[in-house]
Amino acid sequence: MAQMPALIPKEVEIQRLKKIWLIVIAMGSVAASVEVDNFVDGSLHQTSIRDSAFTPAHWWLYTHFVALPLGWGSAAIYDRKVPVLRGPNNSMNTGLKMTILGYLATMFTIGVNEMWHFWFVEEIFAVPNHWMFNMGVVVAFIGALAYVVRVYARLVELGAETPGENPYVAEMYKMALEGKLYSRSIP
């Protein structure tokens, strides 16, 4: 990755990266909450096969799958203020793009899921309408990891964070700073 010149003062960039960090921590908590609801919803469906869209386990799941793309979308809006986080051709950061697309997939799957269950009442984990929930989350997690490491590595580069002492982790930060963590050609 071509190293971008410092377009904003260092102190400004650190403050902006930390504001992004706040959103990231909040979204991480929401994602952890969704994981808990996987078990809550799953255990409910083992006893009552299919109830309705309007049960607390579904409110919990669905509100989070709306909150996640919106929350990461707000990160994308603010992300524009940090030049070093730009993606290819001055577009959105690739990791952030993947995160938003992944969670958008889960959000649209809410509708797909409800249409499916309008006709078929079974609630087996592996039915096709659930696939995009799981694939969306996996894509989002991969993207979020790339983005989070990029933000953290930049904070390390700016001297606002201490790099990892584990040599393997330190190597990962180094690769992220060089733009080689998830691609050798896409910044």
Add this chain to the structure above:
Amino acid sequence: MTLPKGFGSGGSGSSSADVEKMIGKRVENMTGIITISYIAAWLATFGGTAAGYFYYPWAYPTNSGHYAFIILTIIESIGYLFCVKVMEEGTKKNSNGIIAGVIAGVAVGTILISLFVGT
């Protein structure tokens, strides 16, 4: 340094006032809003789980609701702790007392709710 439109006083480069203007509210001064957000999230969590065991007791026993409430409170508390500590690191600000007090209060509230609220 070239600054964005609206900053700088014309040819003299950036001043500390310009930098402060670009930063806006500093993250180490956001402990108040982070704390309010955490407490609001915790209350919303109580509301959500209570809706489960008050309106759907056939599907969501009170014990299950309390279990979810406790787990989510722990997740939110870790997030709150991370937010405040990361925002204040590298500065002279220290809100350990506020964090300890708020999390202790939430812990006591969680225990009391788990003991006395439900069906």
